[in-house]
Amino acid sequence: MNQPMKFSQLFMPTLREDPAEAEVVSHKLMVRAGLIRKLASGIYSWLPVGLRSLRKVENIIRDEMNRAGAQEILMPAVQPGDIWKESGRWTAYGKELLRFKDRHDHEYCLGPTHEEVVTDIMRREIRSYRDLPVNLYQIQQKFRDEIRPRFGVMRGREFGMKDAYSFDKDDPGAETSYRAMFQAYINIFKRCGLRFTPVEADSGSIGGSFSHEFMVLAETGEDAIVHCASCGYAANTEKAPFVCSAQTQAQDLDAPPYSKVLTPGMHTVEKATKFLNIEAREMLKTMIYKTDNGPVAVLILGDREVNAIKLKKVVGGESDPELAPPSMVQEVTGVPLGFIGPVGLNMPMLADIGVRALGRVATGGNEPEYHIINVVPGRDFSVTEYHDLSAARPGDLCPQCQGTLTIARGIEVGHVFKLGDKYSKAMGATFLNAEGKKDPIIMGCYGIGIGRTVAASIEQNHDESGIIWPMPLAPFEVTVLPLQAQDPEIMAAAEKLYQDLLGLGVEALLDDRDERAGIKFKDADLVGIPFRVSVSRKSLAAGQVEFKERRSSEVRMIPLAEAAQTLLGWRNDQLAQAKA
RNA sequence: CGGGGCGUAGCGCAGCCUGGUCAGCGCACCUGCCUUGGGCGCAGGGGGACGGAGGUUCAAAUCCUCUCGCCCCGACCA
Numbered sequence: 313m314n315q316p317m318k319f320s321q322l323f324m325p326t327l328r329e330d331p332a333e334a335e336v337v338s339h340k341l342m343v344r345a346g347l348i349r350k351l352a353s354g355i356y357s358w359l360p361v362g363l364r365s366l367r368k369v370e371n372i373i374r375d376e377m378n379r380a381g382a383q384e385i386l387m388p389a390v391q392p393g394d395i396w397k398e399s400g401r402w403t404a405y406g407k408e409l410l411r412f413k414d415r416h417d418h419e420y421c422l423g424p425t426h427e428e429v430v431t432d433i434m435r436r437e438i439r440s441y442r443d444l445p446v447n448l449y450q451i452q453q454k455f456r457d458e459i460r461p462r463f464g465v466m467r468g469r470e471f472g473m474k475d476a477y478s479f480d481k482d483d484p485g486a487e488t489s490y491r492a493m494f495q496a497y498i499n500i501f502k503r504c505g506l507r508f509t510p511v512e513a514d515s516g517s518i519g520g521s522f523s524h525e526f527m528v529l530a531e532t533g534e535d536a537i538v539h540c541a542s543c544g545y546a547a548n549t550e551k552a553p554f555v556c557s558a559q560t561q562a563q564d565l566d567a568p569p570y571s572k573v574l575t576p577g578m579h580t581v582e583k584a585t586k587f588l589n590i591e592a593r594e595m596l597k598t599m600i601y602k603t604d605n606g607p608v609a610v611l612i613l614g615d616r617e618v619n620a621i622k623l624k625k626v627v628g629g630e631s632d633p634e635l636a637p638p639s640m641v642q643e644v645t646g647v648p649l650g651f652i653g654p655v656g657l658n659m660p661m662l663a664d665i666g667v668r669a670l671g672r673v674a675t676g677g678n679e680p681e682y683h684i685i686n687v688v689p690g691r692d693f694s695v696t697e698y699h700d701l702s703a704a705r706p707g708d709l710c711p712q713c714q715g716t717l718t719i720a721r722g723i724e725v726g727h728v729f730k731l732g733d734k735y736s737k738a739m740g741a742t743f744l745n746a747e748g749k750k751d752p753i754i755m756g757c758y759g760i761g762i763g764r765t766v767a768a769s770i771e772q773n774h775d776e777s778g779i780i781w782p783m784p785l786a787p788f789e790v791t792v793l794p795l796q797a798q799d800p801e802i803m804a805a806a807e808k809l810y811q812d813l814l815g816l817g818v819e820a821l822l823d824d825r826d827e828r829a830g831i832k833f834k835d836a837d838l839v840g841i842p843f844r845v846s847v848s849r850k851s852l853a854a855g856q857v858e859f860k861e862r863r864s865s866e867v868r869m870i871p872l873a874e875a876a877q878t879l880l881g882w883r884n885d886q887l888a889q890a891k892a
Numbered sequence: 893c894g895g896g897g898c899g900u901a902g903c904g905c906a907g908c909c910u911g912g913u914c915a916g917c918g919c920a921c922c923u924g925c926c927u928u929g930g931g932c933g934c935a936g937g938g939g940g941a942c943g944g945a946g947g948u949u950c951a952a953a954u955c956c957u958c959u960c961g962c963c964c965c966g967a968c969c970a
Contacts, residue, residue, distance in 0.1 A: 325902090327903060327904090327919095327920095328903080328904085328919060328920080328931070329903065329904050329918095329919075330904085331903080331904085332898085332903090332904070332905090332962095332963080333962070333963055334963095335963085335964080350962090352961085352962090353961085353962065353963090459893090459967095460964095460965095462963095462964095579970060580969085580970070581969075581970075584970095597969065597970060598970070599969060599970065600970080610969095612969080614969090616969085617969055618969065635968065635969070635970090637968080638968085638970090641970075647970095648970090649968090649970045650970045651970075652970065676970070793929095795928085795929060796928070796929095798928090827928095827931090828927080828928055828929085828930085828931075828932070829928070829929040829930065830928090830929070830930035830931055830932080831930080831931050832929090832930090832931095833929075833930045833931085834930065834931050835931085837930090846929075848929070850929085858929095
């Protein structure tokens, strides 16, 4: 890693202006500072300086993964379609899976993830419970044909990822593996100098959640997370349980019989509630979803949105439930979009728990151009089951402490997930337990987006002048600037300091270009090297060099003779601090 | 997949509506002088034939058609 590097030889094409195509700071700065270049939409090359930071993230990950007992492997990027058919994902995965055929017309895909491949490895080799547990990981390029690549390396199609897979003989073992990875992730992101929070990504099943996302808090994050200030609870908005703020009410037995109201053209909650002069939450909307187990009706409060992930958990199946297209709605219910209601609807009806909080509601009339009012759940229709089906949102109650949830944005840099026996069962990865009986291996998977972690770090650490690397990710730790490069004395002093730093194991960059001081300063700021040391006529006359910290802008003079040693100490302080 | 925008020199852009010395500006690059602690100044210079294909026209960067690429927004909450 500590390759000597002089600026005059370094391939680091910096740009004075923002690239036209970049939207977010990290993308702009990564291009401007010469870390990356685009080849095609969502496909990037990493140039030397960017690669150095990328490698640092990788090495921190390796270090922590190895320490947690995982072993590194490398699996193929190209995978045969067969194993995907075995797992059932050949059809379930959707368009993000880039498929193609080889010359023999055999089907292949570019791996978006590697559950199938590792499971295949393990099913061939694992015989006995004595062979378990095992945890394997790799750092490799993945390909997902994203609908809309965005934000540079943050949501690319090809991207570097660390993925680990744990194999255990039973649930307690899998839980232990999960916890070890969870802790390793905390260590990793801490060492990367990120401000992050692990977030529950599963709607808390009994015995705790076994899916967490590691979110880096940033304005430009693509994910919304809900957060409770009072107890620290955090969860992905898509997955957070919805705690109904109102108490469950008894049926409103005083309600008059329901009655039809002509509501021509009022096919949205907004229009209908306005027309009926009621609040959106007093309206029950009926959504028809297409699921692997057939169409279902989902009943939910008018001001809420269905969370497809929660729904999937209830209905089961491989693929995500999708909202039924209008034609299908008509076909299944006999009613056009916008007027469906639970009364007289003959199909499975799942209701959100929020519905229970209402004694009487208005709903679609189940007849074109009609709504009905004074509908009492339980009296006028009965639902198949009540479930938590709506997406959480700010203002909801915290599921842990009854505090109020607020919303924040985050970048998902890591995800730990207990898979259970999904793949091992489907692909026949079994072992003989102590009783000599066959059991499926219990798996877990654990991913980290590497390039995304680099981008997230920049998103969190920058100013108007450029990147501000945290020491552990910095492509170079110190840059030495001879301000008058033509002056042999200055150049010699700078060169000596540079060599001394290298000798001490400090990653130094010597800006030996014959450029004006301003240009060197600008580039140093742009690239974000944490420590800058200037050697000039003025400073040299006093036997000193000028030190400037990128982050704090703090400037101080240090004696030239002790400079290397001093910088080493400060650098070590910062590295140690990141670990603590 | 739907909507919108863009493609002119390495980068950032103007020109297009109202076809005809419009191929131009800033930065970068090259040469020389100068300057030397925050992208310095002056002078000179090289580089593109306007994403691609086809068409209209006496004439096309400019108008039309197709095509490729890139970017943004949206993707059905009944």
